[in-house]
Amino acid sequence: MTALVTGGGTGIGRAISQALARLGHPVAVVYSRSADDAQATVDAITTAGGEARAFRADVTDEASVRATAADVRAALGPVTVLVNNAGGTEHIPLTDLDAATDEIFERLFRLNTLSAWHCVTACAEDLRAxxxxxxxNVGSASVDSGRGSSVPYVVSKAALSGLTRALANALAPVRVNEVWPGLVITRWWAGKEEQGRxxxxxxxxxxxxxxxxxxAAVVGFVTSRAITGQTLTVDGGATL
Structure with missing residues (x-):
């Protein structure tokens, strides 16, 4: 019943890690660079009576993900809940087409899309059992609007939506869904919190x-056993 949350030490990932721990799942808090934040999340969970451990992985690298999944399995047990929350962006004005280089497209695709594929394939045997x-999968409401921090970001998150539906078919009866957060004040808004609010x-x-x-939306998908291949927008109606 282990839950593995990528990007689980900060922001949305931290909230998801804590929520799943409250459901009774041992939580693998997977991080890339934020070791102190990941450990703080683990400490908060264990202080509240839950079970959690921090694991480092480069989710853009398949070998790193597979090694981490094996470590999680050995330490906490098989992964039955996987939350692909790790991601990132490049802030480029949508009108600046020249700045959206192939390199940026490829980097964001690896980070926002291929990382989820790596994690799913590394945990597929556990999930199926x-x-x-x-x-x-944690996507973005920018897919619906076509507006976001950059064109490569929107495209990489749109690809994640396609992956969600493909995996709902490929992994069935394993359930695969996604949430689309709208504007949420996280560390991405550091120094611009008032503007964001x-x-x-x-x-x-x-x-x-x-x-x-x-x-809360992630918990809903985890606990609602008849839902798969679906997207839930969590933005207070901003994109209506």
């Missing part, structure tokens, strides 16, 4: 979407 194996509160519900809101 589980009573209710479940994968949740003004934008976020323009959503029709009249308040900003929080990391806990996104985590």
């Amino acid at each position: 589980a009573d209710d194996g479940c994968v949740v 003004k934008l976020a509160t323009s959503a029709i519900v009249g308040r900003e979407t929080t990391v806990e809101d996104v985590a």
Whole structure:
């Protein structure tokens, strides 16, 4: 019943890790560079009575992911819930086509799309053996609007949506779904929090979407056994 959360030490990933621990899952908090944040997340979970450990992996590298999955399996048990939350962006004005180079497209595709594929294939045997194996991909509401931090970012997250549906078929009866957060104030907004909050509160519900809101949507997918191949937008109605 182990849950593996990539990018699990900060922001949305931390909230998801803590929410899954409250469900009773031992949590593998996977990080790339944020070792201190990952350990802080583990400490918060264990202090609350849960079980968690931090594991380092480069999710863009298949060998690194497979080695980490083996370490998780040995330490916490088979992975029955996989949350592909790791990701990143390049802030490039949408109108600046020349700045969106092939290198940036390839880097973001590896980080936002191929990383999920690596994690799924590394955990596929565990997921298929589980009573209710479940994968949740963390995408972006920018796929729907076509507006985001850059064209390569939007495209890489759109590819993740295609991967979600393909895997729902390929892995069945393992369930594969995705959440699309809208504007959520995380460390990506460092130094621009007030600007972000003004934008976020323009959503029709009249308040900003929080990391806990996104985590609640992930929990819904994990616990709702009849849902697969679906996308849930979590943005307070901002994209309506």
